[in-house]
Amino acid sequence: MSDSVDPMNPTEPLGQLPKPATAIPSMAQVSKERKTAASTVLQKIRTSHPRASRIPDSVFAVIILLSAISVFAIVVLVAWELIDKSRLSLHQFGIGFFYGHDWDPVAGSFGAMPFIYGTLVSSFLALLMAVPLSIGVAVYVTEMCPQRLRAIISFLVELLAAIPSVIYGLWGIFVLAPLLREYVEPFLARTLGWTGLFTGPMYGLGMLAAGIIMAIMVVPVIASITREVMTAVPQNQREAVLALGATRWEMIRMGVLRNARIGIVGGVILGLGRALGETMAVTMVIGNRPEIAKSLFAPGYTMASVIANEFTEATGDLYLSALVEIGLALFIVTLIVNALARLLVWSITGGTARVRA
Amino acid sequence: MSAPSAPQQVGLIRRFTNAGATTFAVAAAILVLVPLLAIFAYLVIKGIGSVNWAFLTQTPKPPGEVGGGMANAIVGTGIILAVASVIGVPLGIGSGIYLAEYGRNRFGDLVRFTADVLNGVPSIVIGIAAYSLVVVPQKHFSAFSGGVALGIMMIPTVARATEEMLLMVPNVIREAAYGLGIPKWRTTLSISLRTASAGVITGCMLAFARVAGETAPLLFTAFGNQFWNLKLNQPTAALSLQVFTYAISPYDDWHKQAWAGALILIVLIVGAVAAVRITTSRGMLKGGS
Numbered sequence: 001m002s003d004s005v006d007p008m009n010p011t012e013p014l015g016q017l018p019k020p021a022t023a024i025p026s027m028a029q030v031s032k033e034r035k036t037a038a039s040t041v042l043q044k045i046r047t048s049h050p051r052a053s054r055i056p057d058s059v060f061a062v063i064i065l066l067s068a069i070s071v072f073a074i075v076v077l078v079a080w081e082l083i084d085k086s087r088l089s090l091h092q093f094g095i096g097f098f099y100g101h102d103w104d105p106v107a108g109s110f111g112a113m114p115f116i117y118g119t120l121v122s123s124f125l126a127l128l129m130a131v132p133l134s135i136g137v138a139v140y141v142t143e144m145c146p147q148r149l150r151a152i153i154s155f156l157v158e159l160l161a162a163i164p165s166v167i168y169g170l171w172g173i174f175v176l177a178p179l180l181r182e183y184v185e186p187f188l189a190r191t192l193g194w195t196g197l198f199t200g201p202m203y204g205l206g207m208l209a210a211g212i213i214m215a216i217m218v219v220p221v222i223a224s225i226t227r228e229v230m231t232a233v234p235q236n237q238r239e240a241v242l243a244l245g246a247t248r249w250e251m252i253r254m255g256v257l258r259n260a261r262i263g264i265v266g267g268v269i270l271g272l273g274r275a276l277g278e279t280m281a282v283t284m285v286i287g288n289r290p291e292i293a294k295s296l297f298a299p300g301y302t303m304a305s306v307i308a309n310e311f312t313e314a315t316g317d318l319y320l321s322a323l324v325e326i327g328l329a330l331f332i333v334t335l336i337v338n339a340l341a342r343l344l345v346w347s348i349t350g351g352t353a354r355v356r357a
Numbered sequence: 358m359s360a361p362s363a364p365q366q367v368g369l370i371r372r373f374t375n376a377g378a379t380t381f382a383v384a385a386a387i388l389v390l391v392p393l394l395a396i397f398a399y400l401v402i403k404g405i406g407s408v409n410w411a412f413l414t415q416t417p418k419p420p421g422e423v424g425g426g427m428a429n430a431i432v433g434t435g436i437i438l439a440v441a442s443v444i445g446v447p448l449g450i451g452s453g454i455y456l457a458e459y460g461r462n463r464f465g466d467l468v469r470f471t472a473d474v475l476n477g478v479p480s481i482v483i484g485i486a487a488y489s490l491v492v493v494p495q496k497h498f499s500a501f502s503g504g505v506a507l508g509i510m511m512i513p514t515v516a517r518a519t520e521e522m523l524l525m526v527p528n529v530i531r532e533a534a535y536g537l538g539i540p541k542w543r544t545t546l547s548i549s550l551r552t553a554s555a556g557v558i559t560g561c562m563l564a565f566a567r568v569a570g571e572t573a574p575l576l577f578t579a580f581g582n583q584f585w586n587l588k589l590n591q592p593t594a595a596l597s598l599q600v601f602t603y604a605i606s607p608y609d610d611w612h613k614q615a616w617a618g619a620l621i622l623i624v625l626i627v628g629a630v631a632a633v634r635i636t637t638s639r640g641m642l643k644g645g646s
Contacts (some may be wrong), residue, residue, distance in 0.1 A: 056540060063451065063542075064458075071452045071475060072470055077486070140383060144382055144383070163570070175395065209633070280597075307485065
């Protein structure tokens with residue numbers, strides 16, 4: 001601003017802006033005219049900073065670096081503990097652990113397939129319901145709703161994320177499950193029973209209940225990220241698309257969603273991560289039976305729930321070790337999910353991911 | 358296919374799509390808010406009847422006996438959360454600063470990746486890790502181990518939020534500070550972080566809220582306790598654990614208590630969130646100097 005006007009003007013820069021950086025090279029000339037004021041400022045800058053700043057700066061950098069290293073160290077430690085504690089089961093069962101169908105602690109046979117199946121199906125169900133809903137909410141909040149409602153709705157959606165999973169579970173057991181049993185499941189069985197996905201006895205508690213509960217829990221994760229990235233899209237993008245004659249939806253699709261898609265993908269992946277590892281609510285509503293059934297009404301079991309239910313009751317080292325191995329598998333799956341997400345983001349952006357700094 | 362009629366037809370389809378999309382978005386918003394309202398309504402309706410002075414001041418009674426409360430669990434949750442915040446917030450903000458201000462290199466990418474991984478690690482797995490890192494060497498369940506588990510879970514959320522918010526601070530502001538001869542640490546703390554403080558605090562708040570009701574990692578770290586315990590190295594009751602135990606129990610009286618406990622838990626969490634929101638919007642929590 002000031003350099004285009006007149007950098008040499010002795011009254012303007014020092015008066016308007018306190019100690020401007022551009023003034024330093026020209027100080028020599030300025031100070032001749034205005035010795036007292038300018039030279040004291042210069043004195044202050046010169047004497048206080050160069051020497052004083054170096055040591056605190058490097059101390060600060062070291063502290064910050066240490067806390068960054070701690071994040072790395074924690075992940076390594078967690079991984080190491082999981083590998084170490086599951087060694088027994090890894091040796092005993094090998095890779096067969098993951099496709100074994102039998103989970104019988106009494107007989108000493110452990111196969112994790114029913115849990116892996118339950119985790120994948122319930123998470124997939126949850127995302128199927130949550131992704132369109134969350135994008136819809138985010139679009140409504142950022143682009144459509146009246147200014148007054150905006151803050152309220154986004155606060156309410158945020159509140160969904162603040163509800164602990166044990167409360168979702170409580171609500172699932174006493175409210176959602178009876179509702180499903182009495183109304184939703186009979187309806188689904190009548191209309192979509194021919195698919196084979198909605199047959200069998202209706203308990204209320206089961207795979208479907210787990211999927212619905214998780215969908216509710218995942219929505220705020222995806223929606224808040226989507227909303228954030230959509231808000232970050234510059235206003236003139238919208239105005240430009242509108243000026244070309246687009247309808248509101250076309251403006252949202254071309255001007256906003258296209259620019260925000262990377263963040264949306266990130267949000268969906270985050271949601272998937274939360275769904276895969278969700279423990280308490282699912283444990284409370286899925287029915288906890290290690291079986292693989294095609295029907296979504298049937299009870300299931302997930303990897304996280306079996307750990308939650310049986311870890312403290314595990315008798316014997318092999319049992320405990322098998323449970324830790326399930327934890328290890330869960331850990332590795334989330335690692336792969338995150339790596340995939342990053343690759344995806346990189347492939348979409350073509351290496352220009354970090355422009356918004 | 359004559360030239361004048363084509364735009365008209367497209368216009369209709371476009372208008373229809375536009376209306377459809379609008380309807381869908383409104384419906385989605387309503388559909389998402391319904392369960393929220395339903396959960397809160399049920400919490401209040403079913404929980405309020407069992408919240409009384411005894412509930413807030415007494416310890417649990419054995420099954421079959423009516424009465425008793427969750428006072429020890431409320432205090433236990435407070436203790437565990439305090440430990441978690443002491444561990445999670447400084448480490449999280451520190452690594453967030455590293456990622457934003459120093460981490461534009463290979464190691465920064467590595468830390469960013471591991472933070473992502475840690476964020477994705479299911480809470481129950483963190484519980485296992487805390488169990489074998491703290492509980493096994495200590496030889497008993499403890500409030501401290503629960504705090505460690507929750508603290509670890511807070512770090513990536515706080516770090517991510519801090520990094521994102523710091524990256525949103527325009528570089529011009531940093532350059533202006535450097536131009537004034539302000540050292541980097543001071544610029545980072547008093548200018549960048551301060552500018553971003555509302556966002557950073559929101560991040561901490563989200564991390565806290567996420568962790569406050571967490572049950573899974575406490576199952577085999579804090580473990581739960583039917584009696585009073587204020588020591589860090591003893592098994593400690595937590596509100597969320599108590600709600601879980603009572604909810605899956607067969608006793609009707611315990612179900613009522615579970616609803617009451619859940620109500621208290623949600624009030625504590627929403628209260629904390631709201632308090633932080635109010636203070637941030639007043640600008641009282643501008644970190645730094």
